[in-house]
Amino acid sequence: MLKVENLYKNFGKVNAVDGVSFEVKKGDVFGLLGPNGAGKSTTISMISTLLAPSSGEILYDGKSIFDNQKSVRQRLGVVPQEIALYPTLSGYENLRFWGSIYGLKGSELKNRIEEVSDIIELNGRLKDRVDKYSGGMKRRLNIGAALLHMPEMLIMDEPTVGIDPQSRNHILDTVLKLNNQGITIIYTSHYMEEVEYLCNKVCIMDEGKIIASGSQDELVEMIREKTQINVRLNRVDGLISEKLKEIKGVSDARISDDTVVLHGDNADTLLADIALKVSENGMFIKSIDVKKPNLEAVFLHLTGKALRD
Structure with a gap:
């Protein structure tokens, strides 16, 4: 489904991503595990077509994602590490805005907002302004915005940073539910226990490189x-x-x-x-x-x- 081949991204003399290669198959919950600064966010920014690589290739269904970025973006949902919401708008207004960006309108948009609000369990709070939300509620709404256009693949960058344990558990369970519904997941984290709970395949990153990859059993077998x-x-x-x-x-x-x-x-x-x-x-x-x-x-x-x- 997604193939990353010998990917590099340089910022001046800094090699943020240094020859990364991996493959994500349909139905995977694929974990990018590594400390802060390992290159995870830069890697998924390139996969999301938000950042051009210095060299290397990213293929989606066998075709370069940079040949038709608009089509690829329609098939991807991206949950950024930073909250991408308008704090003075209500939850509903945020979802309506992001749905319109993906070309949804009318009854289709309304129905998708209702479906997504069920998934993220914010039905009773969508009329409230986002600046009144807790950190966990903002994170859940952030995920909802990425689901409106029914993506094939959901890319999640550290989606549980800075939230309470209850909200964190809700997000982890939501990830598994979405995967069971057929969505392929790329999940970045520096929390080992999250990746162990969620992911069937893991790449461990450090200093811009993939230092190990495989199933959890294969990785643990190393030691x-x-x-x-x-x-x-x-x-x-x-x-x-x-x-x-x-x-x-x-x-x-x-x-x-x-x-x-x-x-x-x-x-x-x-x-x-x-x-x-x-x-x-x-x-x-x-x-x-x-x-x-x-x-x-x-x-x-x-x-x-x-x-x-």
């Missing part, structure tokens, strides 16, 4: 040996960590107070062997805590820094 297992015992001695290291798949074991901290390939296959080895050494397990690797750990492994550093 599967980083699974941490904390085994709290009734007692410990200096030998138990060495005995646990003998288990195939355990890469490291160290003692911390009454707990042995292990790292291994796959906790699901190691737990039985750990329990047996502990029993053979005359001890018993009081508790086990397994910390499986996630996208945050992948980013830390690849870059040496946390996503929100």
Whole structure:
């Protein structure tokens, strides 16, 4: 559906986007995950035809998006990171304005506003001025404006920044509902937990480059040996960590107070062997805590820094 090939964007001597390539297939919820300044917003600005690349190509259904920008824009919905609303107008007036920009009018526009207000759940507040809205309500109206023309693909740039947890959860659930209705989603975020919740495919960006891509399982597989297992015992001695290291798949074991901290390939296959080895050494397990690797750990492994550093 969308193919980005060797994309560059330079601002003077700064390479904001540095040779980025990826593909988004119909039906995907595609995540661009990376810290602020990674190049995510610049990348989607080019996909949205709002910014011309320095070099590279962006294809939509096999054709360059820059050959017929007007047609491409009709097929895309864009939710920018900055709120794109008129604060002195009501919610309804904002939706009517943005719908008219997409060529909607009359009963068609009225019906779409009603449908979209159901999706974003602002029916009872559309008559109010936007400057009376909470941050979460503004974000939801921002999404509604991008849905009026029934886009095939929705591009969302950090849509939950600066809002309360309840509004955030509403937006995340709305994304999944829209995807279930057939809309392909590109979702940028520096919140690992959002991308894990939403996305079936992820590209991790840092300093303008794609440093890893794939499904969540494929990305986590890169560091599967980083699974941490904390085994709290009734007692410990200096030998138990060495005995646990003998288990195939355990890469490291160290003692911390009454707990042995292990790292291994796959906790699901190691737990039985750990329990047996502990029993053979005359001890018993009081508790086990397994910390499986996630996208945050992948980013830390690849870059040496946390996503929100």
